[in-house]
Amino acid sequence: xxxxxxxxxxxxxxxxxxxxxxxxxxxxxxxxxxxxxxxxxxxxxxxxxxxxxxxxxxxxxxxxxxxxxxxxxxxxxxxxxxxxxxxxxxxxxxxxxxxxxxxxxxxxxxxxxxxxxxxxxxxxxxxxxxxxxxxxxxxxxxxxxxxxxxxxxxxxxxxxxxxxxxxxxxxxxxxxxxxxxxxxxxxxxxxxxxxxxxxxxxxxxxxxxxxxxxxxxxxxxxxxxxxxxxxxxxxxxxxxxxxxxxxxxxxxxxxxxxxxxxxxxxxxxxxxxxxxxxxxxxxxxxxxxxxxxxxxxxxxxxxxxxxxxxxxxxxxxxxxxxxxxxxxxxxxxxxxxxxxxxxxxxxxxxxxxxxxxxxxxxxxxxxxxxxxxxxxxxxxxxxxxxxxxxxxxxxxxxxxxxxxxxxxxxxxxxxxxxxxxxxxxxxxxxxxxxxxxxxxxxxxxxxxxxxxxxxxxxxxxxxxxxxxxxxxxxxxxxxxxxxxxxxxxxxxxxxxxxxxxxxxxxx
Ligand code: BG6
Numbered sequence: 344x345x346x347x348x349x350x351x352x353x354x355x356x357x358x359x360x361x362x363x364x365x366x367x368x369x370x371x372x373x374x375x376x377x378x379x380x381x382x383x384x385x386x387x388x389x390x391x392x393x394x395x396x397x398x399x400x401x402x403x404x405x406x407x408x409x410x411x412x413x414x415x416x417x418x419x420x421x422x423x424x425x426x427x428x429x430x431x432x433x434x435x436x437x438x439x440x441x442x443x444x445x446x447x448x449x450x451x452x453x454x455x456x457x458x459x460x461x462x463x464x465x466x467x468x469x470x471x472x473x474x475x476x477x478x479x480x481x482x483x484x485x486x487x488x489x490x491x492x493x494x495x496x497x498x499x500x501x502x503x504x505x506x507x508x509x510x511x512x513x514x515x516x517x518x519x520x521x522x523x524x525x526x527x528x529x530x531x532x533x534x535x536x537x538x539x540x541x542x543x544x545x546x547x548x549x550x551x552x553x554x555x556x557x558x559x560x561x562x563x564x565x566x567x568x569x570x571x572x573x574x575x576x577x578x579x580x581x582x583x584x585x586x587x588x589x590x591x592x593x594x595x596x597x598x599x600x601x602x603x604x605x606x607x608x609x610x611x612x613x614x615x616x617x618x619x620x621x622x623x624x625x626x627x628x629x630x631x632x633x634x635x636x637x638x639x640x641x642x643x644x645x646x647x648x649x650x651x652x653x654x655x656x657x658x659x660x661x662x663x664x665x666x667x668x669x670x671x672x673x674x675x676x677x678x679x680x681x682x683x684x685x686x687x688x689x690x691x692x693x694x695x696x697x698x699x700x701x702x703x704x705x706x707x708x709x710x711x712x713x714x715x716x717x718x719x720x721x722x723x724x725x726x727x728x729x730x731x732x733x734x735x736x737x738x739x740x741x742x743x744x745x746x747x748x749x750x751x752x753x754x755x756x757x758x759x760x761x762x763x764x765x766x767x768x769x770x771x772x773x774x775x776x777x778x779x780x781x782x783x784x785x786x787x788x789x790x791x792x793x794x795x796x797x798x799x800x801x802x803x804x805x806x807x808x809x810x811x812x813x814x815x816x817x818x819x820x821x822x823x824x825x826x827x828x829x830x831x832x833x834x835x836x837x838x839x840x841x842x843x844x845x846x847x848x849x850x
Contacts, residue, residue, distance in 0.1 A: 366392075366788035368401025369508070370473050374460060374491055375482035376406025376417065380514065382424045385482065386449065387436035388780035390425065394445040395775055397785055404449070405472070407458045407465065417455035422446065435778045460487045466498035473500065478787055480512040488513055489530045496534025503539070512541045512787055515606055516597065517796070520812050521805040528798040541787045542796035546607040548779040551738045551768070553794070555614040555712070556628075558736065558744070566619070568716070570691045575731070576840075578713040579611050581701040582847050584657055586825070587679070591670030599681040600649070600811065603701040605804030606796075609636055611738075612685070612699070613800070615712050616692060625793040629800065636803035640686045644814040648821065648832040650680035652704040655825030662704065662825045678820050679703045682833035684840075685807070696840065700833060704825040707848030710739035715842075724749075730761035733845075743767040 373381055392398050406417055425446055428436045458465030460483060477500070481491055492511060495501050501509045511531070518524025531540055546552055559565055568574070581603055587594045594602070613632040620627040653664040665671060665679050680702030687697065716732040733747045745765040752760040768774075775781075786794055821830040828834075828847050837843055 363397065364789070365397055366399055366402075366785055367476060368399040369476035369478055369788060370403040370405060371478050371480060372405045372407065372469065372473070373480045373482055374407050374487070376455060377408040377410045377412070378482055380482040381406070382421065384435065384778050384780045385480070385784070386421050386425060387428065387778045388784055389449050390441070390446055391776050391778070391781050392785055393448040394442060398448070402452055403454070404452045405469075406453065406455045407460070407469075408455075409457070409459060411457060412455055414453065414455040418450050418453050421453065422450060438776065461490050461494070463494060463497065466494045466500060470498045470500055475507045476509075477507075478510045478512060482514060485516050489527060492531045492534050501535045501539060508539070508790060509535075510539050510541055510787055510790075511535055512543060514543050516601065517542055517606070517801050518805060519597070519601060521802065521809040524801055524805045528802065532798065537798060538792070540798070541792060542801060543783055544606050544610050544796050545779055545783070546610045547794040548781070548783045549738055550774065550777070551736065551742045552610065552614060553782075554768070555736060559615075560619055571693050571695045573716055574695055575715045575717045576696045576698060576842060577615065577715065578845060579608055579615075579697065579699045580709055580711055580713070580845075580847070581608060582705040582707055582709045583703050584705060584708050586652065586657075586662065586704045587665065587668050587671070589669065591668045595671055595675060595677050598677045599679050599701055599703070600808060600815070604681060604683065604699060605808050608699045608701060609804040609807070611712055612639075612697060615714070615736075616687060616697070618691070625791060628793050629797045633797060633800040633803055635687070635689075636800050636807065638687050638689045639803070639807040640688055641807055641810045642683050642685060643810055646684040646836075647811050648682045648830060648836050649678035649815060649818070650702065650823045650830030650833065651675070651677065651820040652679050652702075652825045653822040655704070655827065657704060657826055664825070676817050676820050678815070680705070680823060680829050680833070682829065682836055683808075683811070684836060698837060698842075698844070700829065700844065702829050705847055706826055706828050708740055709847050712736040712738070713845055724759065727759055729759060741767060742769065
């Protein structure tokens with residue numbers, strides 16, 4: 344799909360000028376109602392939206408899944424799960440208590456329908472029950488994306504008419520390589536218009552990711568230096584301390600590259616590197632993001648490193664290696680770590696490498712973008728211990744900004760010392776409770792596609808990593824100890840350019 348195929352924006356603006364409005368009435372149909380995503384993220388997000396007064400009295404929520412249960416049973420299960428979050432500090436959602444009024448608002452709108460996602464009958468029944476605005480949320484395994492959309496189309500459920508909208512929300516993974524992503528886009532666009540398709544990348548629901556646009560374009564001092572004249576390189580990191588947990592079955596055929604790079608890391612990349620959009624119009628922003636992703640030169644194997652965690656330690660406890668995890672083959676060659684050096688073929692970034700790394704069971708939990716500036720062109724301090732200026736955008740677990748500067752150490756001589764100024768956004772703003780899906784659900788209800796992935800951008804992301812996917816196939820992986828900074832090859836990737844990764848953990 345090319346940008347010329349993209350329908351003109353309906354004028355929705357991401358830039359809020361006044362009070363946020365209540366979303367219009369609609370029926371939210373959740374395929375995968377019994378699944379983890381529904382319990383862990385969608386219900387808490389709907390609850391938070393209800394608490395913010397952002398949902399319409401006319402909202403209905405219909406859950407569909409294979410399981411035998413009643414609407415009352417579903418409501419009770421979800422009520423219990425919501426309650427259990429108050430005791431679980433590790434969950435994304437951990438309120439001190441559940442407000443009965445706000446949860447009651449959601450609970451009384453829930454109805455459950457047993458249905459096979461691949462049976463026409465399920466959709467015939469839905470078509471009888473649904474009128475007016477509807478959102479079909481596909482919280483299901485990726486193999487159902489195509490069939491569900493085909494059935495929705497065949498049952499006439501995607502026909503928009505009489506001022507009513509019909510939208511489809513699709514979770515990741517969107518394809519497993521360029522060819523499959525193209526095929527899935529074509530299949531979906533056979534049934535629905537691009538303007539009806541909302542492809543989720545949950546990184547775009549993170550506040551700090553959205554704030555990159557404000558940082559870059561609302562601060563006049565940054566734009567003049569945001570280019571190859573002043574920036575030496577950029578490091579983008581999404582490091583986790585956890586392993587694959589219960590997801591070995593999904594992860595084995597997927598690996599770190601497919602799981603994280605063309606989607607989540609490319610979202611960070613496009614936010615930090617895109618050209619300024621002409622306005623906050625959704626399509627203008629999405630045009631610039633797609634243009635940037637299309638300018639990424641396809642990555643070759645000599646510009647990338649793949650690793651897999653061996654046994655080691657996590658927070659002082661011995662942990663097993665990836666090959667010992669459940670549903671993982673004993674001689675698996677799936678990578679749990681990927682590092683890539685990217686080049687962007689446009690005037691702004693000519694000659695500036697973007698280094699991306701992501702992995703599991705690493706030394707620290709850290710999602711951030713670190714922009715490394717060039718040394719001053721005037722050689723006044725040449726030959727001294729001049730530190731690089733680095734601006735870091737902290738996304739997880741902290742949200743904020745820090746910048747490393749050079750200053751004079753106190754004393755009679757001119758000796759430099761590096762200092763860091765840091766800002767935690769939480770010290771300045773009170774954020775409404777969020778699990779990261781609130782904005783995405785609300786934006787879908789109001790029809791603002793800014794934070795959703797358009798077909799062309801998805802395909803551009805896959806195109807950039809496709810040569811690597813093909814080259815890696817079943818190639819060997821480099822082992823790294825759990826709790827370490829990753830494979831030695833990743834350090835070598837930067838060392839041969841005379842650079843080094845920032846540490847993943849303090850100290
Ligand atoms: C998911 C991946 O999309 O993102 C997971 O499938 C990964 O493997 C997760 O752990 C990371 O997201 P977050 O928001 O926890 O950084």
